[in-house]
Structures are given as C-alpha cells and as structure tokens.
Amino acid sequence: xxxxxxxxxxxxxxxxxxxxxxxxxxxxxxxxxxxxxxxxxxxxxxxxxxxxxxxxxxxxxxxxxxxxxxxxxxxxxxxxxxxxxxxxxxxxxxxxxxxxxxxxxxxxxxxxxxxxxxxxxxxxxxxxxxxxxxxxxxxxxxxxxxxxxxxxxxxxxxxxxxxxxxxxxxxxxxxxxxxxxxxxxxxxxxxxxxxxxxxxxxxxxxxxxxxxxxxxxxxxxxxxxxxxxxxxxxxxxxxxxxxxxxxxxxxxxxxxxxxxxxxxxxxxxxxxxxxxxxxxxxxxxxxxxxxxxxxxxxxxxxxxxxxxxxxxxxxxxxxxxxxxxxxxxxxxxxxxxxxxxxxxxxxxxxxxxxxxxxxxxxxxxxxxxxxxxxxxxxxxxxxxxxxxxxxxxxxxxxxxxxxxxxxxxxxxxxxxxxxxxxxxxxxxxxxxxxxxxxxxxxxxxxxxxxxxxxxxxxxxxxxxxxxxxxxxxxxxxxxxxxxxxxxxxxxxxxxxxxxxxxxxxxxxxxxxxxxxxxxxxxxxxxxxxxxxxxxxxxxxxxxxxxxxxxxxxxxxxxxxxxxxxxxxxxxxxxxxxxxxxxxxxxxxxxxxxxxxxxxxxxxxxxxxxxxxxxxxxxxxxxxxxxxxxxxxxxxxxxxxxx
Numbered sequence: 001x002x003x004x005x006x007x008x009x010x011x012x013x014x015x016x017x018x019x020x021x022x023x024x025x026x027x028x029x030x031x032x033x034x035x036x037x038x039x040x041x042x043x044x045x046x047x048x049x050x051x052x053x054x055x056x057x058x059x060x061x062x063x064x065x066x067x068x069x070x071x072x073x074x075x076x077x078x079x080x081x082x083x084x085x086x087x088x089x090x091x092x093x094x095x096x097x098x099x100x101x102x103x104x105x106x107x108x109x110x111x112x113x114x115x116x117x118x119x120x121x122x123x124x125x126x127x128x129x130x131x132x133x134x135x136x137x138x139x140x141x142x143x144x145x146x147x148x149x150x151x152x153x154x155x156x157x158x159x160x161x162x163x164x165x166x167x168x169x170x171x172x173x174x175x176x177x178x179x180x181x182x183x184x185x186x187x188x189x190x191x192x193x194x195x196x197x198x199x200x201x202x203x204x205x206x207x208x209x210x211x212x213x214x215x216x217x218x219x220x221x222x223x224x225x226x227x228x229x230x231x232x233x234x235x236x237x238x239x240x241x242x243x244x245x246x247x248x249x250x251x252x253x254x255x256x257x258x259x260x261x262x263x264x265x266x267x268x269x270x271x272x273x274x275x276x277x278x279x280x281x282x283x284x285x286x287x288x289x290x291x292x293x294x295x296x297x298x299x300x301x302x303x304x305x306x307x308x309x310x311x312x313x314x315x316x317x318x319x320x321x322x323x324x325x326x327x328x329x330x331x332x333x334x335x336x337x338x339x340x341x342x343x344x345x346x347x348x349x350x351x352x353x354x355x356x357x358x359x360x361x362x363x364x365x366x367x368x369x370x371x372x373x374x375x376x377x378x379x380x381x382x383x384x385x386x387x388x389x390x391x392x393x394x395x396x397x398x399x400x401x402x403x404x405x406x407x408x409x410x411x412x413x414x415x416x417x418x419x420x421x422x423x424x425x426x427x428x429x430x431x432x433x434x435x436x437x438x439x440x441x442x443x444x445x446x447x448x449x450x451x452x453x454x455x456x457x458x459x460x461x462x463x464x465x466x467x468x469x470x471x472x473x474x475x476x477x478x479x480x481x482x483x484x485x486x487x488x489x490x491x492x493x494x495x496x497x498x499x500x501x502x503x504x505x506x507x508x509x510x511x512x513x514x515x516x517x518x519x520x521x522x523x524x525x526x527x528x529x530x531x532x533x534x535x536x537x538x539x540x541x542x543x544x545x546x547x548x549x550x551x552x553x554x555x556x557x558x559x560x561x562x563x564x565x566x567x568x569x570x571x572x573x574x575x576x577x578x579x580x581x582x583x584x585x586x587x588x589x590x591x592x593x594x595x596x597x598x599x600x601x602x603x604x605x606x607x608x609x610x611x612x613x614x615x616x617x618x619x620x621x622x623x624x625x626x627x628x629x630x631x632x633x634x635x636x637x638x639x640x641x642x
Contacts, residue, residue, distance in 0.1 A: 006072045006079070013042025013066055020046055023082050024053040039066040054085035090117040095165070095172040099150075101129075102163050102177040104264060107155045111181075115149045115165060115172075126166045127151045132159030155181040182264045190266040192245075192259050200249050201356065202277035202307075210243040212261055221260040226275070227253035249275040252307030276307035281358035283351055286405070288363045291341050292371070301351060301358070304333025309354035311335050315365070317347045325349070341367055371404030371445035378451055385494055385538050386438075388460035391431045396442055396449060399424030404445035412438030412458075432458040435492035459492030464535070464542035471533060476551045477639065478528050479558060486519040486535060486542070494538040500525070501532040501546070509533070528553040557639045559588050575627055581620040581634065583641065591637030595620045599628035606630050 003009045010016060017031030028049045034042045043062040050056035059078050064070050094117075101113030115125060122141065129137040142150040155161060163177040194208030210220060224231040224247045233247045249255055257271040285299030301311060315323035325339040341347060348362040377397040386392060396406060406426045410416050416430040432438055441453040470484040486496060496519045498509035510522040525531065532546040565579035573579055583593060597606030604626050611619040620634060634641045 006075050007070075008068050010075060011066045011068050012036040012039045013044075013046050013062075016065070017042060017046040017049070019079075019082060020050045020053065023085060024049075027053045042066075050082075054082065056081045056085060090119060090167065092167045092170045092172045095167055097165050097172060097174060097177070101151065101153065102174075102179055104179040105155065105181055107158050107181050107183055110152055110154045112150055112152045113163065113165075114144065115151065116147055117149065117167060117172075118147050119167070122149065124168050125149055126164075126169070128164045129153050129155075130162040130164070131155070131157055132161065133157070137161075157181075158183045180263060182262070190261045192266060192268065192271070196245070196247070197257060197271045197273060199354070200255065200273050200275040202249055202252060202275060202279075205246050205248050206273065207244060207246045208257075210245060210259060210266075212241040212243075212266075219262060221258075221263070223258040223260075224249075224255055224273075225258075226251050226255045231255065249273075251275070252277045252280075252305070254308075274308055276309045276354050276356070278306055278309075278353040278356040278358050280305040281351075281353050283358060283360060283363070287337070287339070288349060288360075288365065290366050290368045291339075291347070292404075293341050293344055293367050296338055296340050298336060298338050299349075301327075301335045301337060302333060303335065303353060306333075306353055311351070311353060312355070313337055313349065313351045315339050315341070315347050315349045316362075317341075317343060318345045323347070341365075343367075371398075372401045373404075373444035373447035373449050375401040376442075376444050376449040378449065381451075381454065382456065385457045385459050385492075386432055387538070387540060388432050388435060388458060388462070388492075391429055393427055393429040396426040396428060396444070397424065398426060398444055401444065406442060406444050409441040409443070410439065411441070411453075412436060414438050416440065432456070434458070435460050435490060457493055459494040459538060460490065461494070461537040461540040461542050463489055463491045464496075464537050465489075466535060466542070466544060466547065468544065468547055471547050471549050474550065474552075476525060476549055478525055478551055478553055480525070480639070482523045482525065482549075484521050484523075486521060488517050488519065491537065496535070496537050497539075498523075498533065498535045501534060502527050503529050525551040527551070553589070556588050557636050557641050560585050560636055560641045562634070562641055573624065575624045578621050578623045581622075581632075583618040583620060583634070584616060585618065585636065586616045588636065593618045593620070593634070593636055595622075595632065595634045597622055597630050597632040599624075599626065599630050602626055602628045604628055606632065608632070 001015070003015055014031065014034045014036060017028060017034055021028040021031045031046065040062060043066040047058050047062050047065065051058060060070070060074055065075065065078070096116045097113055099113035101111045105111040115127070117125060119125060122143070127139055129139055131137055137153045137155065140152045142152060144150045158181060160178060160180050163179065165172045165175045190210070190212040192208055192210045196206035196208040200206035212220065220235065220243055222233050222235060222245050224233055226249060228251060231247050231249055233245060236244045238244065252275050255273040255275050257273055259266050259269040259271070282302040283299060287297035287299035291297040303309065303311060311327050313325040313327060315325055317323065323339055323341060325337050327335050327337050330336050344367045347365045347367070349365055351358045351361045379395040379397060381394045382392045398406060401424065406418055406420070408416050408418055408428055410430070412432070414430050414432045416428065419427045419429070421427060428440070428442065430440065435458050437455060438458055439453050439455050442449050443452070465487045467485045467487065471482065476482055496511050498511055498521050500507040500509055500523055504527060507526065512520045512522070514520055523533070528551045530548060530550050532548055534546045535542050561584040563582040565581060567573050593610055595608045595610055597608050598604070599606065607623055607625070609621045611621065613619055622632060624630060
C-alpha cells in the first residue's frame with residue numbers, strides 16, 4: 001500500500017513486515033499473509049524478524065510501534081536502522097555487473113552495463129571506461145530500478161577497452177573488465193546461412209555455411225548448446241574463410257548457435273535452431289484402421305515428446321481424390337484428427353510433424369459397412385443367481401455387422417471388462433462385488449444389442465455360517481435327531497440344501513426357513529459311523545463345510561418292549577397301591593435300566609424301584625403317596641425306552 005507518513009500508515013505492522021522482507025532479500029515472506037486487524041501481532045513478529053535477519057535493535061516496543069500517538073521521531077529513529085543494516089548494503093564482492101558494455105559491442109553506437117548494488121548514495125559507485133589508447137570515455141548514469149544502476153557510454157575506436165567498476169573506491173568482482181569493441185563495417189560482412197541455423201532433427205546431421213572472405217583476419221568460433229548441454233560440432237573449410245559447420249543434436253528443443261569471428265558475434269548471432277523428433281510422435285485410434293463411409297472418423301496423435309512443430313495430415317484414396325483431415329489441439333502435445341470418407345475402397349492417411357512423416361505413416365485404412373447392432377448375437381449368457389466375487393463372462397458376436405465399438409454400461413456394484421478378439425468377437429467379463437440386482441447394457445455403435453439390458457440376481461454364499469457346535473460336540477446316536485442352525489447375514493436371495501454322506505448311503509437333511517431368515521436343519525441318522533454334513537447355498541458349498549461327525553450305534557432301545565400297568569375301572573390309578581411296568585430287553589445292547597417320576601402339579605417325587613427279573617426282563621414298580629398327574633422316565637443306559 002502507498003506510505004505517505006511516519007505515523008498512521010505504520011500502525012498496522014503490515015508495512016514494517018514488507019520493509020523487513022524487502023531489505024532482507026525475501027527473508028520474511030510471512031508478511032504477505034498479514035491482516036490489518038492484527039496490528040499488535042503484526043508489529044511483534046515483524047520486529048522480531050527484523051532483529052533476527054537484519055540485527056535491528058528494538059529501541060521501541062511493538063505496543064508503542066502500533067500506536068498512532070507514538071512520537072514520529074522515535075519511529076523514524078527505529079526505521080533508520082534499516083538503511084545501515086548488514087543485509088542491505090552491498091560489498092564489492094556482492095556487486096554483479098552485466099551487459100554488452102563489459103563483453104563488447106560495435107563502435108559508433110551506445111552500449112551499456114548494469115550494476116546491481118545496494119548503496120546509500122549513488123556516488124558510492126564509480127565507473128570509468130578507458131579506450132585502447134588509455135583516454136577516458138564519457139559515461140552517463142541512469143538508475144534502472146531499486147538496486148540496479150545503468151551506465152551508458154559510446155565507443156568510437158575499435159580495439160580493446162578497459163571498464164573499471166568500483167564500490168567506495170574498491171574494485172568489484174571481475175573489475176577491471178577487458179573487452180573488444182569492433183568496427184561496425186567488419187562483422188556485417190561475415191555471414192552464416194543454411195537450414196541448420198533454423199531447424200533440425202534428433203540424431204540427424206544439420207549443416208550451415210559461414211562466409212568470412214571480406215572480413216579482417218581472425219578466427220572462427222562456433223558453439224552449439226541444447227536445452228541440457230553443449231553439442232559437438234564439426235568444421236570443414238573447402239577454401240579460405242569459407243566454412244561448412246555440422247552438428248548432430250541429441251535432444252528436442254531450442255538450440256542456441258553462437259558464431260563468432262575474432263571473439264565477436266557475427267551478424268544474426270546467436271541463432272536459434274528448433275530441433276524436433278518426429279519418431280516420438282504416436283498415432284492411435286480406430287480411425288487409422290477402418291472407417292465407415294459417410295460418417296466422421298477420428299484418431300489421436302501424441303506429440304508431447306516430439307518438440308515444437310506443426311501437425312498436418314491428409315487422406316488419399318485409390319484415385320486422385322484427397323480427403324482433408326481436420327486437426328485440433330486438445331491439450332498441449334495432443335491432437336484430435338477428424339475426417340469423413342465419401343467412397344469405398346482402401347485409403348492411406350499421411351501424417352507429418354513439421355513436414356516429416358511420423359512413424360507408421362502412411363496408415364492403410366479399410367472402409368467397412370455401417371454397423372448394425374440388431375445383428376449382434378449373444379452366446380453363453382450366465383443363468384440363475386450369481387455369486388459375489390466370482391467372475392462370469394459371455395460373448396457378443398458382432399461379426400458381419402460392421403465396424404463399431406462395443407460399450408457396456410453397468411448398474412449395480414460390479415467390475416466389467418470388454419475384450420475384442422478376431423472376427424468381431426467381443427468377450428465380456430464381469431465380477432459382482434455385492435449382493436442384489438445388477439444390470440449390464442451392451443451397446444454396439446450406440447444402439448442396444450438384442451436382449452439388452454441383461455439383469456442378474458447376486459447372492460453371497462460365503463456369508464453363510466453354521467453353528468457347528470451342535471454337530472461337533474457329541475455324542476450322537478442312531479435314531480436320535482440332530483438339529484443345527486445356519487445363519488444368513490447379507491447373503492441375498494437363494495435356496496439352502498443339506499445332505500449327510502455316510503459310508504453306505506446319502507441322506508437328505510430337512511431344511512426349514514425361520515422367520516428371521518436363518519435356516520434350521522433337522523437330521524435323523526439311521527446308520528452309525530463317520531458322516532459328512534454337506535451344506536449348499538444355491539448349489540455352492542458354504543464356508544467350513546463339510547462338517548464331519550461320528551454317530552454311535554447306541555443301545556438299540558427300539559427293540560425294547562414296555563408293558564404298562566392298566567388303570568382301574570374308572571381309568572385312574574389309586575394312591576398307595578403299587579403298579580408295575582414290565583420291560584423286555586431281548587436282543588438289546590447291555591446297559592443299566594433306570595427310572596424316575598415326579599408329580600406335575602405338586603412336584604412330589606414318585607417312589608420308583610427297579611427289579612431285574614432275569615437278563616432280558618425287568619420290573620419297574622411305582623407307588624404314589626399323593627394324588628397328582630405323574631411323569632415317569634425310564635432309561636436304558638442314556639436313552640429313553642419307547
């Protein structure tokens with residue numbers, strides 16, 4: 001912001017921050033983010049930075065600096081330190097001198113040199129120019145900007161001059177400078193010409209000719225420099241003061257060619273040569289292989305690594321007709337080319353980069369019939385419900401339907417890829433990522449193919465889980481049912497089935513869907529031995545199956561015959577009167593018979609006694625002491641009798 005006083009313009013601390021940054025040579029960039037409303041904070045960090053970067057003493061406090069009532073002389077006293085700070089004033093070693101006034105120019109015209117130095121007064125700098133004879137040349141001072149001082153003088157006599165630049169009486173770095181000013185009529189008669197001064201190609205020799213026949217005696221010097229380094233040159237002199245210069249560039253970009261005679265640039269030097277590399281152009285796209293008559297066709301050309309050039313292209317048919325190709329730059333180094341054929345037959349597309357054919361040019365293009373999506377055939381379309389994470393595929397036969405691109409739009413969570421093979425065959429692969437409904441919409445030449453869109457239901461058998469503890473924790477016996485639960489969380493739609501595989505037979509397992517969506521499985525083993533429980537969701541085995549279990553033969557209680565006591569004439573039993581159960585165990589595995597009873601309403605324990613009549617017959621006697629309804633349990637080993 002403009003500063004017009006030493007009071008109110010400084011109170012927000014922003015100007016102090018800018019001053020600190022400028023004098024320290026950019027050492028305090030934080031000043032650019034300062035806000036005027038933070039006056040005290042701005043003043044504090046600016047004064048701290050000035051102390052650190054420039055050794056400025058804080059003769060006043062930040063609180064005083066940001067107050068408009070501060071005596072202006074106190075603020076001036078503080079700010080005066082910036083003029084004498086160590087980082088501000090230049091030394092002879094830090095002064096830089098540039099310009100033709102210290103490298104040489106032509107006599108008869110003014111030349112100049114720029115001295116970059118920070119000084120308190122301009123007269124701290126002294127510049128003097130001496131002619132070849134030692135006389136002084138008048139020098140005119142002109143300030144070009146803050147820290148830059150320009151000195152102008154006019155050499156009249158050809159020869160070696162001496163330019164002395166001093167700071168406070170001491171020579172700056174490089175002073176005195178020795179240079180040669182040439183006659184204006186000398187180097188103008190030294191000429192260079194040839195294509196190598198203007199354009200070149202990577203790894204190809206470029207040439208130009210230098211003619212210095214009418215120039216005063218001297219020596220030819222040629223320097224070629226590319227974007228990253230110098231380039232080797234060759235010089236051949238077919239006759240005196242005539243030279244053929246050659247060089248082979250190894251990279252794209254502008255090459256600077258300096259041609260000097262007697263250490264002086266000739267007319268036009270330095271020259272700039274634009275080097276390109278057409279071999280790095282890359283053309284691609286369907287429009288370089290086949291084309292539909294009457295419809296716009298396209299291809300792309302990448303030139304980002306080929307250097308600065310001009311792209312041109314044209315298409316030629318079998319006759320004399322030439323089809324124009326429009327080229328449009330999409331991004332730097334990328335062009336889109338468009339053309340439309342009006343006749344059938346083979347055509348050749350020529351593509352040039354700065355008049356040089358690019359790799360592959362000319363490209364042979366075949367004309368084809370217009371594409372007809374209705375003639376596409378779908379082969380091998382998946383049926384039924386699909387599974388998450390499994391890849392599926394089918395083929396779209398577009399052979400004989402014309403040349404076009406097959407595109408598949410998708411709806412739902414899935415990955416999809418189209419691979420084109422020979423004969424117009426397109427293989428579509430896709431992998432569902434989640435359960436639910438997915439949809440594939442293949443289009444050919446922008447139109448849906450027959451049957452499109454294709455919809456599929458997706459489930460995930462891997463999310464099924466079995467509560468296996470019921471199966472793995474035994475014991476299990478023949479003819480004793482086994483129930484277990486299969487949980488279904490984010491599985492999707494589908495059918496659960498289960499089967500038990502024994503050494504002899506396969507047995508179906510009853511499956512019932514519960515209200516919560518899970519499945520209860522009921523299995524009644526009929527044979528003993530090892531058995532595998534296989535569980536499938538939509539015919540796919542669920543995780544951790546098959547589950548192996550061992551079924552024991554048990555005690556064959558189905559062979560036990562029980563004869564129950566008969567009640568009295570009124571259909572009831574009488575308290576304090578014994579009643580007997582006759583138990584026949586012929587052909588049953590040896591075990592111990594046990595019995596117990598309890599009243600349903602009173603909870604009274606029922607006295608029960610077991611008497612072994614013989615090895616195949618037992619008598620169970622009960623005698624109730626209170627009226628009640630009793631439940632009597634009789635077991636053979638661990639199993640209840642029929």
